[in-house]
Amino acid sequence: MQFAVISASRDYTPCSARAQLQPSGARAFSIRVRVHDDSGRSTRRPAKLSHVSVRPKVVTIWASYGPYHLARVNALEESGLEVFPYSYSNLVPSYEFFSETPSRHRLINDCPSDSVNPLASFWRTLRQLWLDKPDLILTCGYERPETLAALVYTYFQRLTGRRACTVMMMMENQLSDRRRSPLTEAVKRLYLKLFDGFLVGGSVHVQYLEHLGVHKSRVRTGYDCVDNARIATIAAIERKSEVRPPYGNYFLTLSRLVPKKNTSLIVDAYARYRSTIQADQVPWELIIAGDGPVREELREQIIRHNLGSSVHMVGRVDQFNDAVRYYAFCKAFVLASNRGEQWGLVVNEAMAAGVPVLVSRQCGCSSDLVNPGVNGFVFDGDSVSDLTDRLVWMHSNQHQLPAMGRAAQATVDEYSPRNFAETVTKYYRARRAA
Numbered sequence: 001m002q003f004a005v006i007s008a009s010r011d012y013t014p015c016s017a018r019a020q021l022q023p024s025g026a027r028a029f030s031i032r033v034r035v036h037d038d039s040g041r042s043t044r045r046p047a048k049l050s051h052v053s054v055r056p057k058v059v060t061i062w063a064s065y066g067p068y069h070l071a072r073v074n075a076l077e078e079s080g081l082e083v084f085p086y087s088y089s090n091l092v093p094s095y096e097f098f099s100e101t102p103s104r105h106r107l108i109n110d111c112p113s114d115s116v117n118p119l120a121s122f123w124r125t126l127r128q129l130w131l132d133k134p135d136l137i138l139t140c141g142y143e144r145p146e147t148l149a150a151l152v153y154t155y156f157q158r159l160t161g162r163r164a165c166t167v168m169m170m171m172e173n174q175l176s177d178r179r180r181s182p183l184t185e186a187v188k189r190l191y192l193k194l195f196d197g198f199l200v201g202g203s204v205h206v207q208y209l210e211h212l213g214v215h216k217s218r219v220r221t222g223y224d225c226v227d228n229a230r231i232a233t234i235a236a237i238e239r240k241s242e243v244r245p246p247y248g249n250y251f252l253t254l255s256r257l258v259p260k261k262n263t264s265l266i267v268d269a270y271a272r273y274r275s276t277i278q279a280d281q282v283p284w285e286l287i288i289a290g291d292g293p294v295r296e297e298l299r300e301q302i303i304r305h306n307l308g309s310s311v312h313m314v315g316r317v318d319q320f321n322d323a324v325r326y327y328a329f330c331k332a333f334v335l336a337s338n339r340g341e342q343w344g345l346v347v348n349e350a351m352a353a354g355v356p357v358l359v360s361r362q363c364g365c366s367s368d369l370v371n372p373g374v375n376g377f378v379f380d381g382d383s384v385s386d387l388t389d390r391l392v393w394m395h396s397n398q399h400q401l402p403a404m405g406r407a408a409q410a411t412v413d414e415y416s417p418r419n420f421a422e423t424v425t426k427y428y429r430a431r432r433a434a
Helices: 067-078 118-132 145-160 182-192 203-211 228-241 263-276 295-304 320-329 345-352 384-396 398-412 417-433
Strands: 003-011 028-036 042-046 057-062 082-087 136-140 166-171 197-200 219-221 250-254 285-289 311-315 332-335 357-360 376-379
Touching (some): 057 145, 067 417, 082 118, 136 145, 136 417, 197 203, 197 417, 203 219, 219 417, 228 320, 228 345, 228 398, 263 285, 263 295, 263 384, 285 320, 295 311, 320 345, 332 345, 332 384, 345 357, 345 398, 357 384, 376 384, 384 398
Parallel strands (some): 057 082, 057 136, 136 166, 166 197, 250 285, 250 332, 332 357, 357 376
Antiparallel strands (some): 003 028, 028 042
16 A cells, blocks of 8 residues: 655746746745655655746736726736736826726826826835736836836846846837927936836837837837727627618717817818819718817817818717727728827727728828728828818728728737737747846
8 A cells, every 4th residue: 555745845946947927936836745655665756747837927007097908908918917907096187988997906096197296106106016026017108206116116126136027118209299308308318228128109109219229129019009809899790780870971080179189170171172072972971079178169160161060079989889880880080180199099999990091190100000092091180181182082982991991900900909918928028038
Protein backbone atom coordinates (compact mmCIF):
# COMPACT_ATOMS: atom_id res chain seq x y z
CA MET A 1 0.00 0.00 0.00
CA GLN A 2 1.22 3.51 -0.78
CA PHE A 3 0.19 6.90 0.52
CA ALA A 4 1.38 10.39 -0.42
CA VAL A 5 2.30 13.54 1.43
CA ILE A 6 2.16 16.70 -0.69
CA SER A 7 4.43 19.64 0.08
CA ALA A 8 4.62 22.99 -1.69
CA SER A 9 7.37 25.54 -1.82
CA ARG A 10 7.28 29.06 -3.27
CA ASP A 11 9.57 29.64 -6.19
CA TYR A 12 10.53 33.20 -7.08
CA THR A 13 13.09 32.21 -9.71
CA PRO A 14 12.33 33.43 -13.25
CA CYS A 15 11.73 30.62 -15.73
CA SER A 16 11.79 30.91 -19.51
CA ALA A 17 8.87 28.50 -19.69
CA ARG A 18 6.60 30.97 -17.95
CA ALA A 19 4.16 32.98 -20.01
CA GLN A 20 5.61 36.25 -21.32
CA LEU A 21 2.73 38.18 -19.80
CA GLN A 22 3.53 36.97 -16.28
CA PRO A 23 4.45 39.98 -14.10
CA SER A 24 7.80 40.06 -12.39
CA GLY A 25 7.54 38.83 -8.84
CA ALA A 26 4.51 36.62 -9.55
CA ARG A 27 4.60 33.67 -7.17
CA ALA A 28 4.81 30.22 -8.72
CA PHE A 29 4.41 27.05 -6.63
CA SER A 30 6.58 23.98 -7.20
CA ILE A 31 4.62 20.98 -5.96
CA ARG A 32 6.39 17.76 -4.90
CA VAL A 33 4.79 14.49 -3.81
CA ARG A 34 6.46 12.20 -1.22
CA VAL A 35 5.33 8.64 -1.94
CA HIS A 36 5.55 5.99 0.85
CA ASP A 37 5.36 2.26 0.19
CA ASP A 38 4.75 -0.68 2.59
CA SER A 39 8.44 -0.98 3.53
CA GLY A 40 8.51 2.60 4.78
CA ARG A 41 10.76 3.80 2.02
CA SER A 42 9.78 7.10 0.44
CA THR A 43 10.64 8.99 -2.73
CA ARG A 44 10.00 12.59 -3.73
CA ARG A 45 8.55 13.15 -7.17
CA PRO A 46 7.61 16.40 -8.91
CA ALA A 47 3.86 16.71 -9.24
CA LYS A 48 2.61 17.04 -12.82
CA LEU A 49 0.73 20.31 -12.32
CA SER A 50 0.54 23.21 -14.74
CA HIS A 51 2.24 26.39 -13.69
CA VAL A 52 0.05 28.77 -11.67
CA SER A 53 0.43 32.40 -12.77
CA VAL A 54 -1.24 35.70 -12.03
CA ARG A 55 -2.77 37.84 -14.77
CA PRO A 56 -0.85 41.08 -15.29
CA LYS A 57 -2.54 44.05 -13.69
CA VAL A 58 -3.19 47.12 -15.81
CA VAL A 59 -4.48 50.46 -14.56
CA THR A 60 -6.31 52.75 -16.98
CA ILE A 61 -6.64 56.43 -16.03
CA TRP A 62 -9.33 58.59 -17.62
CA ALA A 63 -11.46 61.46 -16.33
CA SER A 64 -14.58 59.29 -16.51
CA TYR A 65 -15.84 56.28 -18.44
CA GLY A 66 -18.18 56.30 -21.41
CA PRO A 67 -19.21 53.43 -23.70
CA TYR A 68 -15.92 53.42 -25.64
CA HIS A 69 -13.73 53.58 -22.55
CA LEU A 70 -15.67 50.56 -21.32
CA ALA A 71 -15.23 48.80 -24.68
CA ARG A 72 -11.45 49.25 -24.39
CA VAL A 73 -11.47 47.98 -20.80
CA ASN A 74 -13.45 44.89 -21.79
CA ALA A 75 -11.08 44.22 -24.70
CA LEU A 76 -8.08 44.45 -22.38
CA GLU A 77 -9.74 41.96 -20.03
CA GLU A 78 -10.41 39.59 -22.93
CA SER A 79 -6.75 39.82 -23.97
CA GLY A 80 -5.66 38.36 -20.63
CA LEU A 81 -5.09 41.45 -18.48
CA GLU A 82 -6.71 42.27 -15.15
CA VAL A 83 -7.90 45.86 -15.47
CA PHE A 84 -8.29 48.40 -12.66
CA PRO A 85 -10.07 51.45 -14.16
CA TYR A 86 -9.29 54.75 -12.40
CA SER A 87 -11.32 57.91 -12.96
CA TYR A 88 -10.13 61.17 -11.46
CA SER A 89 -13.64 62.72 -11.36
CA ASN A 90 -17.26 61.70 -11.07
CA LEU A 91 -18.41 63.98 -13.90
CA VAL A 92 -16.96 65.81 -16.89
CA PRO A 93 -19.00 68.88 -17.88
CA SER A 94 -20.35 68.53 -21.44
CA TYR A 95 -19.77 64.78 -21.20
CA GLU A 96 -22.41 63.94 -18.60
CA PHE A 97 -23.30 60.81 -20.57
CA PHE A 98 -19.88 59.36 -19.66
CA SER A 99 -21.32 57.63 -16.63
CA GLU A 100 -20.21 53.99 -16.90
CA THR A 101 -18.91 52.17 -13.83
CA PRO A 102 -16.57 49.34 -14.86
CA SER A 103 -15.69 46.38 -12.67
CA ARG A 104 -12.96 47.13 -10.07
CA HIS A 105 -13.52 50.85 -10.64
CA ARG A 106 -11.50 53.29 -8.48
CA LEU A 107 -12.90 56.81 -8.12
CA ILE A 108 -9.98 59.06 -7.18
CA ASN A 109 -11.94 62.27 -6.59
CA ASP A 110 -15.66 62.37 -5.86
CA CYS A 111 -16.22 65.68 -7.64
CA PRO A 112 -16.53 67.12 -11.18
CA SER A 113 -13.35 67.30 -13.24
CA ASP A 114 -13.21 71.11 -13.05
CA SER A 115 -13.20 70.95 -9.24
CA VAL A 116 -10.35 68.47 -8.78
CA ASN A 117 -7.58 69.57 -6.40
CA PRO A 118 -4.35 68.68 -8.29
CA LEU A 119 -2.21 68.01 -5.22
CA ALA A 120 -4.87 65.89 -3.52
CA SER A 121 -5.48 63.94 -6.72
CA PHE A 122 -1.75 63.27 -7.08
CA TRP A 123 -1.49 61.76 -3.59
CA ARG A 124 -4.72 59.78 -3.88
CA THR A 125 -3.63 58.30 -7.18
CA LEU A 126 -0.18 57.44 -5.83
CA ARG A 127 -1.70 55.78 -2.76
CA GLN A 128 -4.14 53.75 -4.86
CA LEU A 129 -1.37 52.62 -7.20
CA TRP A 130 0.65 51.52 -4.19
CA LEU A 131 -2.31 49.40 -3.07
CA ASP A 132 -3.09 47.89 -6.49
CA LYS A 133 0.54 47.37 -7.57
CA PRO A 134 -0.03 47.34 -11.35
CA ASP A 135 2.33 45.93 -13.96
CA LEU A 136 1.16 48.37 -16.64
CA ILE A 137 -0.36 51.85 -16.42
CA LEU A 138 -2.24 53.47 -19.32
CA THR A 139 -2.68 57.13 -18.51
CA CYS A 140 -4.18 60.04 -20.42
CA GLY A 141 -3.07 63.68 -20.28
CA TYR A 142 0.59 64.50 -19.75
CA GLU A 143 -0.38 67.63 -17.82
CA ARG A 144 -2.49 65.68 -15.31
CA PRO A 145 -1.34 65.12 -11.69
CA GLU A 146 -2.53 61.52 -11.96
CA THR A 147 -0.07 60.95 -14.79
CA LEU A 148 2.73 62.40 -12.67
CA ALA A 149 1.70 60.06 -9.85
CA ALA A 150 1.96 57.11 -12.26
CA LEU A 151 5.52 58.11 -13.18
CA VAL A 152 6.54 58.65 -9.55
CA TYR A 153 5.10 55.27 -8.56
CA THR A 154 6.86 53.49 -11.43
CA TYR A 155 10.26 55.01 -10.88
CA PHE A 156 10.12 54.49 -7.12
CA GLN A 157 9.30 50.81 -7.72
CA ARG A 158 12.23 50.51 -10.11
CA LEU A 159 14.63 52.22 -7.73
CA THR A 160 13.69 49.88 -4.91
CA GLY A 161 13.79 46.85 -7.21
CA ARG A 162 10.37 45.70 -6.11
CA ARG A 163 8.53 45.50 -9.40
CA ALA A 164 9.07 46.76 -12.93
CA CYS A 165 6.00 48.67 -14.10
CA THR A 166 5.44 49.97 -17.64
CA VAL A 167 3.79 53.37 -18.22
CA MET A 168 2.19 54.22 -21.55
CA MET A 169 0.74 57.63 -22.39
CA MET A 170 -2.53 57.62 -24.35
CA MET A 171 -2.76 60.85 -26.32
CA GLU A 172 -4.16 62.47 -29.46
CA ASN A 173 -2.49 65.89 -29.51
CA GLN A 174 -1.33 67.31 -32.82
CA LEU A 175 1.03 70.14 -33.60
CA SER A 176 -1.60 72.28 -35.31
CA ASP A 177 -4.41 72.05 -32.76
CA ARG A 178 -3.26 75.19 -30.89
CA ARG A 179 -0.46 77.74 -30.71
CA ARG A 180 2.57 76.20 -29.07
CA SER A 181 4.91 77.95 -26.63
CA PRO A 182 8.59 77.16 -27.36
CA LEU A 183 9.35 77.00 -23.64
CA THR A 184 6.46 74.63 -22.93
CA GLU A 185 7.48 72.42 -25.84
CA ALA A 186 11.07 72.30 -24.56
CA VAL A 187 9.91 71.17 -21.12
CA LYS A 188 7.58 68.65 -22.73
CA ARG A 189 10.48 67.14 -24.69
CA LEU A 190 12.25 66.34 -21.43
CA TYR A 191 9.12 65.14 -19.65
CA LEU A 192 8.12 62.70 -22.38
CA LYS A 193 11.45 60.88 -22.03
CA LEU A 194 10.10 59.44 -18.75
CA PHE A 195 7.38 57.37 -20.44
CA ASP A 196 7.94 53.83 -21.67
CA GLY A 197 5.67 54.17 -24.67
CA PHE A 198 2.85 56.07 -26.31
CA LEU A 199 -0.50 55.00 -27.73
CA VAL A 200 -1.98 57.57 -30.13
CA GLY A 201 -4.79 57.90 -32.63
CA GLY A 202 -2.99 58.14 -35.95
CA SER A 203 -0.32 59.63 -38.17
CA VAL A 204 -0.70 63.31 -37.17
CA HIS A 205 -0.16 62.37 -33.54
CA VAL A 206 2.90 60.30 -34.40
CA GLN A 207 4.29 63.31 -36.29
CA TYR A 208 3.79 65.55 -33.25
CA LEU A 209 5.62 63.13 -30.96
CA GLU A 210 8.47 62.89 -33.46
CA HIS A 211 8.56 66.70 -33.45
CA LEU A 212 9.02 66.46 -29.68
CA GLY A 213 11.93 64.05 -30.06
CA VAL A 214 10.10 60.78 -29.37
CA HIS A 215 11.39 57.95 -31.53
CA LYS A 216 8.67 56.22 -33.55
CA SER A 217 9.70 52.85 -32.10
CA ARG A 218 8.11 53.98 -28.81
CA VAL A 219 4.82 54.94 -30.45
CA ARG A 220 1.84 52.78 -31.38
CA THR A 221 -1.40 53.79 -33.10
CA GLY A 222 -4.98 52.60 -32.53
CA TYR A 223 -5.98 54.58 -29.44
CA ASP A 224 -9.10 56.16 -30.99
CA CYS A 225 -11.68 53.45 -31.49
CA VAL A 226 -15.36 52.75 -30.98
CA ASP A 227 -17.40 49.58 -30.58
CA ASN A 228 -17.54 48.83 -34.30
CA ALA A 229 -19.22 45.44 -34.02
CA ARG A 230 -22.02 46.74 -31.82
CA ILE A 231 -22.68 49.72 -34.11
CA ALA A 232 -22.66 47.57 -37.27
CA THR A 233 -25.08 45.10 -35.68
CA ILE A 234 -27.52 47.78 -34.56
CA ALA A 235 -27.33 49.58 -37.93
CA ALA A 236 -28.15 46.34 -39.78
CA ILE A 237 -31.12 45.68 -37.51
CA GLU A 238 -32.40 49.25 -37.93
CA ARG A 239 -32.23 49.05 -41.72
CA LYS A 240 -34.14 45.78 -41.75
CA SER A 241 -36.82 47.13 -39.43
CA GLU A 242 -37.36 50.16 -41.70
CA VAL A 243 -38.48 52.19 -38.68
CA ARG A 244 -36.48 55.18 -39.81
CA PRO A 245 -36.35 58.81 -38.66
CA PRO A 246 -39.29 60.83 -40.09
CA TYR A 247 -37.27 62.54 -42.82
CA GLY A 248 -36.47 62.00 -46.45
CA ASN A 249 -32.91 61.45 -47.70
CA TYR A 250 -30.56 63.48 -45.53
CA PHE A 251 -27.04 64.52 -44.68
CA LEU A 252 -26.18 64.11 -40.99
CA THR A 253 -23.89 65.89 -38.58
CA LEU A 254 -23.78 64.79 -34.93
CA SER A 255 -21.67 66.54 -32.31
CA ARG A 256 -21.71 68.95 -29.43
CA LEU A 257 -22.76 72.36 -30.70
CA VAL A 258 -19.61 74.22 -29.73
CA PRO A 259 -17.54 76.65 -31.84
CA LYS A 260 -14.75 74.22 -32.77
CA LYS A 261 -17.23 71.84 -34.45
CA ASN A 262 -17.85 74.58 -37.04
CA THR A 263 -21.46 73.52 -37.69
CA SER A 264 -22.24 76.97 -39.11
CA LEU A 265 -20.04 76.16 -42.11
CA ILE A 266 -22.14 73.05 -42.77
CA VAL A 267 -25.32 75.17 -42.79
CA ASP A 268 -23.78 77.70 -45.19
CA ALA A 269 -22.53 74.94 -47.50
CA TYR A 270 -25.88 73.20 -47.36
CA ALA A 271 -27.66 76.41 -48.41
CA ARG A 272 -25.35 76.69 -51.43
CA TYR A 273 -25.83 73.01 -52.23
CA ARG A 274 -29.58 73.49 -52.48
CA SER A 275 -29.14 76.35 -54.94
CA THR A 276 -26.52 74.44 -56.96
CA ILE A 277 -28.15 71.09 -57.74
CA GLN A 278 -30.23 70.79 -60.87
CA ALA A 279 -33.82 71.97 -60.76
CA ASP A 280 -35.23 68.50 -61.47
CA GLN A 281 -33.42 66.99 -58.49
CA VAL A 282 -35.00 66.75 -55.03
CA PRO A 283 -32.55 68.18 -52.48
CA TRP A 284 -31.69 66.11 -49.45
CA GLU A 285 -32.41 67.40 -45.97
CA LEU A 286 -29.86 68.18 -43.25
CA ILE A 287 -30.09 66.71 -39.73
CA ILE A 288 -28.14 68.46 -36.96
CA ALA A 289 -27.98 66.23 -33.87
CA GLY A 290 -26.51 67.66 -30.69
CA ASP A 291 -26.79 70.52 -28.27
CA GLY A 292 -24.55 73.25 -26.93
CA PRO A 293 -23.87 76.97 -26.58
CA VAL A 294 -24.08 77.82 -30.32
CA ARG A 295 -27.54 76.27 -30.75
CA GLU A 296 -29.42 79.58 -30.95
CA GLU A 297 -26.88 81.07 -33.34
CA LEU A 298 -27.46 78.11 -35.65
CA ARG A 299 -31.23 78.54 -35.42
CA GLU A 300 -30.89 82.16 -36.49
CA GLN A 301 -28.57 81.17 -39.32
CA ILE A 302 -31.08 78.59 -40.55
CA ILE A 303 -33.83 81.22 -40.55
CA ARG A 304 -31.65 83.70 -42.47
CA HIS A 305 -31.10 81.08 -45.18
CA ASN A 306 -34.81 80.26 -45.20
CA LEU A 307 -34.03 76.62 -44.48
CA GLY A 308 -36.54 76.04 -41.69
CA SER A 309 -38.32 73.21 -43.53
CA SER A 310 -35.20 71.34 -44.66
CA VAL A 311 -32.72 71.66 -41.76
CA HIS A 312 -33.80 69.79 -38.63
CA MET A 313 -32.18 70.36 -35.23
CA VAL A 314 -33.10 67.23 -33.30
CA GLY A 315 -31.23 68.07 -30.09
CA ARG A 316 -28.95 65.89 -28.04
CA VAL A 317 -29.10 62.15 -28.76
CA ASP A 318 -28.09 60.33 -25.60
CA GLN A 319 -29.43 56.86 -26.36
CA PHE A 320 -26.89 54.79 -28.26
CA ASN A 321 -29.46 53.02 -30.45
CA ASP A 322 -31.08 56.33 -31.40
CA ALA A 323 -27.73 57.73 -32.56
CA VAL A 324 -27.04 54.61 -34.64
CA ARG A 325 -30.49 54.89 -36.22
CA TYR A 326 -29.62 58.37 -37.49
CA TYR A 327 -26.36 57.02 -38.91
CA ALA A 328 -28.04 54.01 -40.51
CA PHE A 329 -30.39 56.01 -42.72
CA CYS A 330 -28.26 59.02 -43.64
CA LYS A 331 -26.75 59.37 -47.11
CA ALA A 332 -23.47 60.84 -45.83
CA PHE A 333 -22.03 62.04 -42.54
CA VAL A 334 -20.33 65.45 -42.21
CA LEU A 335 -17.82 66.70 -39.62
CA ALA A 336 -16.46 70.20 -40.31
CA SER A 337 -14.29 71.00 -37.27
CA ASN A 338 -11.68 73.63 -38.12
CA ARG A 339 -9.61 73.76 -34.93
CA GLY A 340 -8.76 71.64 -31.92
CA GLU A 341 -10.32 68.41 -33.21
CA GLN A 342 -7.72 65.87 -32.10
CA TRP A 343 -9.54 62.97 -33.77
CA GLY A 344 -13.37 62.93 -34.14
CA LEU A 345 -14.81 59.61 -32.91
CA VAL A 346 -18.19 60.37 -34.51
CA VAL A 347 -16.46 59.66 -37.83
CA ASN A 348 -15.57 56.17 -36.56
CA GLU A 349 -19.21 55.71 -35.55
CA ALA A 350 -20.57 56.72 -38.94
CA MET A 351 -18.10 54.49 -40.79
CA ALA A 352 -18.88 51.55 -38.50
CA ALA A 353 -22.54 52.01 -39.48
CA GLY A 354 -21.53 51.73 -43.14
CA VAL A 355 -21.87 55.39 -44.10
CA PRO A 356 -19.56 57.45 -46.41
CA VAL A 357 -18.06 60.49 -44.68
CA LEU A 358 -17.10 64.09 -45.43
CA VAL A 359 -14.40 65.17 -42.97
CA SER A 360 -12.45 68.43 -42.71
CA ARG A 361 -8.70 68.09 -43.10
CA GLN A 362 -8.30 69.79 -39.69
CA CYS A 363 -9.77 66.72 -37.97
CA GLY A 364 -7.10 64.41 -36.60
CA CYS A 365 -8.73 61.33 -38.13
CA SER A 366 -8.95 62.63 -41.71
CA SER A 367 -5.55 61.43 -42.92
CA ASP A 368 -5.98 57.95 -41.46
CA LEU A 369 -9.66 57.11 -41.93
CA VAL A 370 -10.67 58.90 -45.13
CA ASN A 371 -9.61 57.49 -48.49
CA PRO A 372 -10.83 60.20 -50.93
CA GLY A 373 -13.25 58.89 -53.52
CA VAL A 374 -13.31 55.43 -51.89
CA ASN A 375 -15.05 55.86 -48.52
CA GLY A 376 -15.62 59.62 -48.49
CA PHE A 377 -13.83 62.92 -49.03
CA VAL A 378 -11.67 65.40 -47.14
CA PHE A 379 -12.42 69.13 -47.43
CA ASP A 380 -11.03 72.38 -46.03
CA GLY A 381 -12.84 73.22 -42.81
CA ASP A 382 -12.48 76.93 -43.59
CA SER A 383 -13.96 76.71 -47.11
CA VAL A 384 -17.72 76.81 -47.69
CA SER A 385 -17.26 76.21 -51.42
CA ASP A 386 -15.07 73.14 -50.83
CA LEU A 387 -17.74 71.46 -48.70
CA THR A 388 -20.49 72.56 -51.09
CA ASP A 389 -18.72 70.76 -53.93
CA ARG A 390 -18.56 67.58 -51.85
CA LEU A 391 -22.26 67.74 -50.93
CA VAL A 392 -23.19 68.20 -54.59
CA TRP A 393 -20.92 65.30 -55.61
CA MET A 394 -22.60 63.00 -53.08
CA HIS A 395 -26.02 63.91 -54.40
CA SER A 396 -25.05 63.56 -58.07
CA ASN A 397 -23.30 60.21 -57.51
CA GLN A 398 -25.61 58.62 -54.99
CA HIS A 399 -25.46 55.29 -56.85
CA GLN A 400 -21.86 55.00 -55.59
CA LEU A 401 -22.67 55.64 -51.95
CA PRO A 402 -23.54 52.05 -50.88
CA ALA A 403 -20.12 50.84 -52.06
CA MET A 404 -18.45 53.79 -50.34
CA GLY A 405 -20.29 52.89 -47.14
CA ARG A 406 -19.02 49.31 -47.29
CA ALA A 407 -15.51 50.61 -47.87
CA ALA A 408 -15.88 52.92 -44.86
CA GLN A 409 -16.89 49.97 -42.68
CA ALA A 410 -13.92 47.93 -43.87
CA THR A 411 -11.53 50.80 -43.15
CA VAL A 412 -12.69 51.44 -39.61
CA ASP A 413 -12.62 47.72 -38.73
CA GLU A 414 -8.87 48.20 -38.23
CA TYR A 415 -9.64 50.74 -35.46
CA SER A 416 -11.39 48.53 -32.92
CA PRO A 417 -11.21 47.92 -29.17
CA ARG A 418 -9.80 44.46 -29.92
CA ASN A 419 -6.94 45.94 -31.95
CA PHE A 420 -6.41 48.52 -29.20
CA ALA A 421 -6.00 45.71 -26.66
CA GLU A 422 -3.74 43.66 -28.96
CA THR A 423 -1.50 46.68 -29.53
CA VAL A 424 -1.19 47.32 -25.80
CA THR A 425 -0.54 43.66 -25.03
CA LYS A 426 2.13 43.25 -27.71
CA TYR A 427 3.95 46.37 -26.61
CA TYR A 428 3.81 45.25 -22.99
CA ARG A 429 5.19 41.82 -23.92
CA ALA A 430 8.02 43.41 -25.87
CA ARG A 431 8.94 45.64 -22.95
CA ARG A 432 8.95 42.70 -20.54
CA ALA A 433 11.11 40.63 -22.86
CA ALA A 434 13.64 43.42 -23.43
